[in-house]
Amino acid sequence: MASSSIKAISTTSPFTASSSPSSQPPSSSKPSLLSFLHTSSSNPISLKLSHSHSHAHNSHSHSFLITNVLKTADSCETSVSKSQKLKPTSSDSTPTILVSEKLGEAGLQVLRGFGNLECAYNLSPEELCAKISTCDALIVRSGTKVTRQVFEAAKGRLKVVGRAGVGIDNVDLQAATEFGCLVVNAPTANTVAAAEHGIALLTAMSRNVAQADASIKAGKWLRNKYVGVSLVGKTLAVMGFGKVGSEVARRAKGLGMNVISHDPYAPADRARAVGVDLVSFEQAIATADFISLHMPLTPATSKVFNDETFAKMKKGVRIINVARGGVIDEDALVRALDSGVVAQAALDVFTEEPPPKDSKLVQHENVTLTPHLGASTKEAQEGVAIEIAEAVVGALKGELSATAVNAPMVPPEVLSELSPYVVLAEKLGKLAVQLVAGGSGITSVRVVYKSARDPDDLDTRLLRAMITKGIIEPISASFINLVNADFVAKQKGLRISEERVAVDSSPEFPVDSIQVQISNVESKFASSVSESGSISIEGKVKYGEPHLTCLGSFGVDVSLEGNLILCRQVDQPGMIGRVGNILGNDNVNVSFMSVGRTVQKKALMAIGVDEEPNKRTLEKIGKVPDIEEFVFLNL
Ligand SMILES: NC(=O)C1=CN([C@@H]2O[C@H](COP(=O)(O)OP(=O)(O)OC[C@H]3O[C@@H](n4cnc5c(N)ncnc54)[C@H](O)[C@@H]3O)[C@@H](O)[C@H]2O)C=CC1
Numbered sequence: 001m002a003s004s005s006i007k008a009i010s011t012t013s014p015f016t017a018s019s020s021p022s023s024q025p026p027s028s029s030k031p032s033l034l035s036f037l038h039t040s041s042s043n044p045i046s047l048k049l050s051h052s053h054s055h056a057h058n059s060h061s062h063s064f065l066i067t068n069v070l071k072t073a074d075s076c077e078t079s080v081s082k083s084q085k086l087k088p089t090s091s092d093s094t095p096t097i098l099v100s101e102k103l104g105e106a107g108l109q110v111l112r113g114f115g116n117l118e119c120a121y122n123l124s125p126e127e128l129c130a131k132i133s134t135c136d137a138l139i140v141r142s143g144t145k146v147t148r149q150v151f152e153a154a155k156g157r158l159k160v161v162g163r164a165g166v167g168i169d170n171v172d173l174q175a176a177t178e179f180g181c182l183v184v185n186a187p188t189a190n191t192v193a194a195a196e197h198g199i200a201l202l203t204a205m206s207r208n209v210a211q212a213d214a215s216i217k218a219g220k221w222l223r224n225k226y227v228g229v230s231l232v233g234k235t236l237a238v239m240g241f242g243k244v245g246s247e248v249a250r251r252a253k254g255l256g257m258n259v260i261s262h263d264p265y266a267p268a269d270r271a272r273a274v275g276v277d278l279v280s281f282e283q284a285i286a287t288a289d290f291i292s293l294h295m296p297l298t299p300a301t302s303k304v305f306n307d308e309t310f311a312k313m314k315k316g317v318r319i320i321n322v323a324r325g326g327v328i329d330e331d332a333l334v335r336a337l338d339s340g341v342v343a344q345a346a347l348d349v350f351t352e353e354p355p356p357k358d359s360k361l362v363q364h365e366n367v368t369l370t371p372h373l374g375a376s377t378k379e380a381q382e383g384v385a386i387e388i389a390e391a392v393v394g395a396l397k398g399e400l401s402a403t404a405v406n407a408p409m410v411p412p413e414v415l416s417e418l419s420p421y422v423v424l425a426e427k428l429g430k431l432a433v434q435l436v437a438g439g440s441g442i443t444s445v446r447v448v449y450k451s452a453r454d455p456d457d458l459d460t461r462l463l464r465a466m467i468t469k470g471i472i473e474p475i476s477a478s479f480i481n482l483v484n485a486d487f488v489a490k491q492k493g494l495r496i497s498e499e500r501v502a503v504d505s506s507p508e509f510p511v512d513s514i515q516v517q518i519s520n521v522e523s524k525f526a527s528s529v530s531e532s533g534s535i536s537i538e539g540k541v542k543y544g545e546p547h548l549t550c551l552g553s554f555g556v557d558v559s560l561e562g563n564l565i566l567c568r569q570v571d572q573p574g575m576i577g578r579v580g581n582i583l584g585n586d587n588v589n590v591s592f593m594s595v596g597r598t599v600q601k602k603a604l605m606a607i608g609v610d611e612e613p614n615k616r617t618l619e620k621i622g623k624v625p626d627i628e629e630f631v632f633l634n635l
Pocket residue numbers: 165166167168187190191194239240241242243244245262263264265266294295296297300301322323324348349372373374375376
């Protein structure tokens with residue numbers, strides 16, 4: 001019996017979970033930058049190339065494809081026909097980059113060479129929101145709050161936020177991820193500057209440099225008042241043994257200090273190599289004469305220095321904070337200073353920046369202050385500017401960034417190796433979802449990767465993201481990329497589980513085959529259901545091209561390109577001719593054909609066609625005697 005399901009894609013969303021946040025991340029309006037992640041396999045570029053290259057050139061064509069797909073929408077336009085154009089980014093499709101805080105000239109030059117650069121400093125939150133919908137990228141330092149409202153106001157245009165520095169606590173990462181906006185930072189160029197500033201505060205504080213300077217300028221000469229304390233032989237606790245903390249430790253060792261550190265995530269051998277012992281939080285704060293803070297501000301570190309922890313410190317301890325103001329409960333610090341538990345504090349960062357003028361902490365005579373100057377050296381600012389400009393330009397070109405904060409970092413060599421499998425993954429997802437009968441809810445997808453590689457050598461995050469994209473995008477208003485794939489899947493109640501099966505093939509290739517199974521759904525093409533009751537399809541990369549190799553319990557070999565007609569029929573002579581004739585008579589060009597058999601005298605015919613046959617042609621195929629079911633699928 002012929003199936004009447006000749007529609008390629010159900011218009012009813014097959015997802016059960018329908019709740020969406022009030023301000024949904026945009027979909028179709030999202031331009032095609034971050035294009036590798038955001039370009040569908042029906043992207044005209046991939047079609048064009050795969051049609052125009054012979055198999056002998058296929059591996060070459062794929063690297064070309066990836067290189068091209070990695071380009072901006074702007075450069076893509078040259079190779080796509082009018083009817084197939086990607087959605088333009090803006091009227092002239094040159095990306096606009098907004099820089100909202102002072103950035104080094106060398107970085108500005110990189111940005112000018114790539115897009116429209118707009119520098120607008122001291123914007124109010126309202127002004128930023130008003131501007132952002134005309135921007136493809138935003139570059140900030142610590143002074144700009146990139147809130148959920150900013151992502152909402154961007155209306156899908158903002159593709160990347162660049163943080164010209166380390167701390168990203170001023171960017172709402174959750175909102176960025178939900179909106180599929182990549183966040184990149186510049187994590188290395190200001191490390192030394194911040195460490196040097198920490199040492200500057202340590203030495204200045206211990207010798208009352210700032211207070212003494214102010215007193216001379218006020219006409220006083222107070223040699224007895226400003227007697228300091230020595231550093232040599234004292235214990236410094238470095239809280240956070242990351243990039244800055246370890247550089248501070250190294251320098252403090254040079255000053256003859258005994259350095260200990262607390263960092264729950266740092267490897268002990270890295271600390272030991274600098275002559276530093278990693279100790280518990282309690283031990284660090286109880287034994288230190290000086291405590292220098294170098295951890296990020298996170299929910300776990302927020303106000304970790306408070307009344308309770310100050311009470312456990314050695315009386316007369318001195319505290320330096322070049323990390324983030326929020327790790328200290330500032331009111332508690334004032335109390336600890338007043339009681340003498342903390343003898344002095346040197347602060348570069350504050351909960352609120354700038355801090356209120358009448359803040360007791362700011363006015364306290366035992367506190368030395370700088371206005372968030374840790375990263376402010378000429379060298380660091382030039383370095384940070386170049387680092388962030390290159391990261392943002394790379395992201396706008398669609399490259400995966402090495403400094404991505406809210407997306408997996410995929411090294412270029414892994415990316416290039418996985419590229420054909422990425423195309424396969426998306427096509428399998430797209431094909432599998434079209435086999436689901438409209439109305440039934442997809443909640444569970446299982447992906448099986450067969451590979452000869454050691455599991456540690458196979459990073460499947462990109463593949464999983466592309467399968468998710470293939471499944472969700474054709475049937476919903478969501479746009480999916482590597483940034484938000486897992487989030488959107490979860491939001492839609494879709495659970496994707498992954499399994500790796502070791503096979504005895506060449507480990508030269510990362511993946512032998514990818515199988516996508518959708519369980520607990522009805523299929524519109526019964527032959528796609530495997531013995532386990534799930535819709536099951538499997539594909540491989542052959543000659544650099546994605547191929548469908550198994551559908552349900554039928555083995556096939558079909559290049560996954562263009563459109564596909566699948567027919568299940570009684571295995572007997574003449575069937576191919578009959579269907580071929582119908583297509584030929586109705587002017588539908590057949591690009592390939594493959595027939596798979598089962599033992600029960602059933603055959604599965606897969607026919608690739610260049611364009612979608614009209615309804616009448618498909619009806620004629622359905623009426624061919626002995627065709628038991630068929631389905632038309634758009635790839
Ligand atoms: N004042 C300024 O201008 C600057 C401030 N910073 C701030 O300095 C801090 C450190 O920066 P980097 O060293 O580049 O970052 P990093 O990521 O290299 O190091 C942070 C370290 O903190 C550790 N950590 C996390 N949670 C912790 C906890 N609960 N207790 C102790 N350690 C914990 C991490 O394991 C990591 O080793 C950041 O907050 C950053 O924003 C950085 C540069 C300039």
